[in-house]
Amino acid sequence: MIKENILEQGRKAREAARLLSNMSTAVKNEALSKMALALEKKSEQIIEANAVDMERGKEKGLSRALLDRLLLTAERIEDMAEGLRTLISLSDPVGEIVKAWRRPNGLEVGKIRVPLGVVGIIYEARPNVTVDAAGLCLKTGNAVLLRGGTEAFHSNRAIADIIASAAEDAGIPGEAIQLVQTTDREAVDVMLKMNDYLDVLIPRGGAGLIQKVVKNATVPVIETGVGNCHAYVDEGADHQMAKEIVINAKTQRPGVCNAIETLLIHISEAETLLPGLAEDLRKNNVELRGCKRACQIVTGIKNASEEDWQTEYLDLILAIKVVDSLDEAVEHIHKYGSRHSEVIITQDYLRARKFLKNVDSAAVYVNASTRFTDGNQFGFGAEIGISTQKLHARGPMGLEALTTIKYLVWGEGQIRC
Amino acid sequence: MIKENILEQGRKAREAARLLSNMSTAVKNEALSKMALALEKKSEQIIEANAVDMERGKEKGLSRALLDRLLLTAERIEDMAEGLRTLISLSDPVGEIVKAWRRPNGLEVGKIRVPLGVVGIIYEARPNVTVDAAGLCLKTGNAVLLRGGTEAFHSNRAIADIIASAAEDAGIPGEAIQLVQTTDREAVDVMLKMNDYLDVLIPRGGAGLIQKVVKNATVPVIETGVGNCHAYVDEGADHQMAKEIVINAKTQRPGVCNAIETLLIHISEAETLLPGLAEDLRKNNVELRGCKRACQIVTGIKNASEEDWQTEYLDLILAIKVVDSLDEAVEHIHKYGSRHSEVIITQDYLRARKFLKNVDSAAVYVNASTRFTDGNQFGFGAEIGISTQKLHARGPMGLEALTTIKYLVWGEGQIRC
Numbered sequence: 001m002i003k004e005n006i007l008e009q010g011r012k013a014r015e016a017a018r019l020l021s022n023m024s025t026a027v028k029n030e031a032l033s034k035m036a037l038a039l040e041k042k043s044e045q046i047i048e049a050n051a052v053d054m055e056r057g058k059e060k061g062l063s064r065a066l067l068d069r070l071l072l073t074a075e076r077i078e079d080m081a082e083g084l085r086t087l088i089s090l091s092d093p094v095g096e097i098v099k100a101w102r103r104p105n106g107l108e109v110g111k112i113r114v115p116l117g118v119v120g121i122i123y124e125a126r127p128n129v130t131v132d133a134a135g136l137c138l139k140t141g142n143a144v145l146l147r148g149g150t151e152a153f154h155s156n157r158a159i160a161d162i163i164a165s166a167a168e169d170a171g172i173p174g175e176a177i178q179l180v181q182t183t184d185r186e187a188v189d190v191m192l193k194m195n196d197y198l199d200v201l202i203p204r205g206g207a208g209l210i211q212k213v214v215k216n217a218t219v220p221v222i223e224t225g226v227g228n229c230h231a232y233v234d235e236g237a238d239h240q241m242a243k244e245i246v247i248n249a250k251t252q253r254p255g256v257c258n259a260i261e262t263l264l265i266h267i268s269e270a271e272t273l274l275p276g277l278a279e280d281l282r283k284n285n286v287e288l289r290g291c292k293r294a295c296q297i298v299t300g301i302k303n304a305s306e307e308d309w310q311t312e313y314l315d316l317i318l319a320i321k322v323v324d325s326l327d328e329a330v331e332h333i334h335k336y337g338s339r340h341s342e343v344i345i346t347q348d349y350l351r352a353r354k355f356l357k358n359v360d361s362a363a364v365y366v367n368a369s370t371r372f373t374d375g376n377q378f379g380f381g382a383e384i385g386i387s388t389q390k391l392h393a394r395g396p397m398g399l400e401a402l403t404t405i406k407y408l409v410w411g412e413g414q415i416r417c
Numbered sequence: 418m419i420k421e422n423i424l425e426q427g428r429k430a431r432e433a434a435r436l437l438s439n440m441s442t443a444v445k446n447e448a449l450s451k452m453a454l455a456l457e458k459k460s461e462q463i464i465e466a467n468a469v470d471m472e473r474g475k476e477k478g479l480s481r482a483l484l485d486r487l488l489l490t491a492e493r494i495e496d497m498a499e500g501l502r503t504l505i506s507l508s509d510p511v512g513e514i515v516k517a518w519r520r521p522n523g524l525e526v527g528k529i530r531v532p533l534g535v536v537g538i539i540y541e542a543r544p545n546v547t548v549d550a551a552g553l554c555l556k557t558g559n560a561v562l563l564r565g566g567t568e569a570f571h572s573n574r575a576i577a578d579i580i581a582s583a584a585e586d587a588g589i590p591g592e593a594i595q596l597v598q599t600t601d602r603e604a605v606d607v608m609l610k611m612n613d614y615l616d617v618l619i620p621r622g623g624a625g626l627i628q629k630v631v632k633n634a635t636v637p638v639i640e641t642g643v644g645n646c647h648a649y650v651d652e653g654a655d656h657q658m659a660k661e662i663v664i665n666a667k668t669q670r671p672g673v674c675n676a677i678e679t680l681l682i683h684i685s686e687a688e689t690l691l692p693g694l695a696e697d698l699r700k701n702n703v704e705l706r707g708c709k710r711a712c713q714i715v716t717g718i719k720n721a722s723e724e725d726w727q728t729e730y731l732d733l734i735l736a737i738k739v740v741d742s743l744d745e746a747v748e749h750i751h752k753y754g755s756r757h758s759e760v761i762i763t764q765d766y767l768r769a770r771k772f773l774k775n776v777d778s779a780a781v782y783v784n785a786s787t788r789f790t791d792g793n794q795f796g797f798g799a800e801i802g803i804s805t806q807k808l809h810a811r812g813p814m815g816l817e818a819l820t821t822i823k824y825l826v827w828g829e830g831q832i833r834c
Contacts, residue, residue: 018751018775018777021777022774022775101796103794103795103796107785107789109795109796114777116807116808117777117807195631199807199808200807200808214612214635215635218631218632220637220638220806220807220808221637222808238830241829241830244830244832245830245832248832248833249832252832252833252834334435356825357439358435358439360435360438360531360534360823361823362823362824363823363824363825363826364823364824364825364826365826365827365828366826366827366828367827367828367829367830367831368524368826368827368828368829368830368831368832369831369832369833371832371833372524372826372831372833373824377520377833378520378526378824379518379520379526389637390533390534390616390617390637390821391533391616391617391637391639391808391809391821392808392809394821394822394823394824395822395823395824396824404807404808404811405811405812406777406778406779406780406781406811406812407779407780407781407790407795407812407813408773408780408781409780409781409782409783409785409789410782410783410784410785411782411783411784411785412658412784412785413655413658413661413662413784413785414784414785414786414789415661415662415665415666415669415785415786415788416665416669416786416788416789416794417669
């Protein structure tokens with residue numbers, strides 16, 4: 001029954017996507033506007049549904065952090081509505097003629113941007129993803145099938161009902177925004193194999209969820225999320241700049257993928273920079289774990305194990321390794337990194353270039369915090385997630401990542417010889 | 418042992434890819450030139466190895482068609498060498514700055530084209546794929562791990578040895594081009610899950626192989642190949658043009674994915690066009706299978722079953738359906754098509770536009786043969802395959818399909834607030 005219900009949702013989503021793909025930007029923007037207004041008007045209804053989730057979450061013994069992520073307030077609902085309104089002002093990528101040319105035989109070929117079709121999103125606790133994902137998919141002409149976390153089920157259902165019906169008021173097919181109506185895990189298994197009705201799956205959540213989707217899906221997946229990011233302080237780096245960047249990249253928001261997890265520092269700077277930097281980091285409640293040399297330079301640092309170099313802490317912990325050269329830093333990043341974001345802090349032109357060339361990550365920085373790896377910070381206006389794979393989209397994904405292209409070919413009877 | 422050997426090849430490919438990714442176009446072109454020359458010089462060695470495969474193929478009772486695909490002659494080897502030389506003249510996509518911009522905080526962000534890394538190719542009988550794939554990957558700075566068909570094992574091994582060693586002479590890492598050294602099927606199973614060492618898998622071959630890869634791979638896959646393509650003859654279409662396009666799209670090379678499998682014809686043209694067209698098709702040895710109305714109009718046509726509408730014949734067979742409207746044609750294509758290539762033959766401007774908009778296929782034509790869906794015919798100069806999925810690449814894939822992007826970010830100490 002679960003399987004049939006979801007397949008039926010998929011079928012309906014596919015039909016909705018066909019209509020939606022040719023809808024005008026004006027209609028889609030009108031829908032976004034009505035969705036925002038509906039969220040505001042019905043915020044009490046959402047808060048009531050959220051209270052059920054919060055109650056159950058407390059009973060289940062969810063951590064304070066998780067409960068905080070789950071909680072919806074009038075202010076947070078207002079933020080979600082504002083997020084939708086932001087999308088209105090962004091230019092619609094659908095219909096862009098990316099390129100067009102004439103062939104010697106007179107055929108004209110045009111490469112045009114079109115929606116992907118139906119996007120499946122599998123996500124965890126935060127209910128704001130329901131609004132974000134639905135808004136992004138709608139703006140790009142895609143139908144969306146949402147599978148939120150069990151903990152947020154009632155909140156998600158209230159939100160999805162409100163925005164889907166508001167979109168319908170603007171002329172969007174009612175099935176363009178659908179939430180899977182069960183918390184049974186079987187639903188996810190069905191979605192993973194739903195190649196006939198889903199064009200792409202985007203998992204958003206912890207490493208466990210993402211790996212489950214990557215390993216088991218036959219639907220193409222865009223992998224997001226894991227960031228074991230590095231800062232490398234080069235020989236001759238400006239110490240003040242190094243401190244500011246390292247502290248910002250570690251502490252400004254430690255629980256996200258673009259925060260750094262390991263500091264690599266050139267031996268020539270280690271003795272003069274590390275003690276003060278360690279003190280500043282500790283003032284920011286950062287626990288330090290160091291290689292042998294780092295532990296010799298700064299007292300009271302725990303020894304880092306092999307596991308530390310591999311770990312995305314997502315917490316106020318920083319591993320520190322003293323290296324003898326840029327090459328050693330690049331090798332360390334190659335061996336342990338997740339190809340998300342890395343920064344070199346340097347005053348040297350050639351070494352900056354070398355780092356940019358030799359580090360194979362989605363975003364490679366010179367002298368700036370890795371925390372800028374973000375769709376909004378890059379200027380995309382919106383973000384679906386940060387792709388850590390190389391196919392289709394890499395790094396922060398804006399609206400274009402939810403589109404594909406098709407070729408249009410105009411002839412007057414050409415045949416192939 | 419098989420698993421360890423292949424993982425070891427993967428590790429080496431990954432290291433080779435790191436070096437190759439920053440090699441100059443000049444070095445890569447020099448390698449392509451040396452590879453072409455080596456194929457010509459050592460063609461006898463290749464022909465000897467091929468003779469072993471041919472002998473075994475005959476013993477195994479391979480069909481004449483398969484044996485012909487397997488056969489290598491001096492002329493065919495010359496064609497492979499010429500294929501490599503063609504790549505030299507194509508512009509290198511690696512290093513292209515796709516876009517760059519400055520953010521309000523002074524950060525400069527650049528989006529630069531880089532190689533994917535290591536490409537895995539799993540393919541069937543034709544040994545020319547060994548050369549094609551190796552050349553395309555080399556030109557785009559990717560290492561390649563090739564897994565050819567059992568039938569062509571000796572031919573592939575001889576070819577791979579020759580071209581890898583020629584590339585090495587030009588300064589390319591020896592492990593940039595590697596062939597899996599076993600015909601054991603376990604090798605494929607290992608490759609499908611080799612996420613640490615492969616950035617993408619491209620299967621090339623029959624539907625069975627492609628589905629096996631799509632269903633079982635955890636490495637991201639680019640799906641190629643299946644084409645259940647349609648021609649729709651619209652009300653008021655030019656009959657002569659319709660005949661020429663339908664005959665060309667069906668018969669010019671029936672065994673390939675961009676040939677049509679079903680003809681949809683508007684009722685208003687069916688009685689006048691079908692009898693003559695059927696005669697012409699039969700002269701070209703095409704077997705016809707029709708809907709009820711088609712069978713009434715033309716005598717001696719077999720009845721088409723539900724299965725016929727779903728089938729990619731890859732043979733001189735054509736299914737014919739009479740429809741009452743453009744919408745019915747579009748619905749039929751939506752229901753049965755594989756989203757590869759479809760054409761409308763029409764004189765009507767608005768219906769041409771409607772078809773282009775409402776048919777969701779990689780290539781949608783007005784008044785031209787679907788046989789043009791091809792990298793060379795589109796002007797890309799080379800083709801890795803034709804993607805039938807929507808992620809990363811759709812339709813004919815040129816060199817760009819073997820690249821990804823990375824973001825470079827230049828700052829002078831920017832941190833995030």
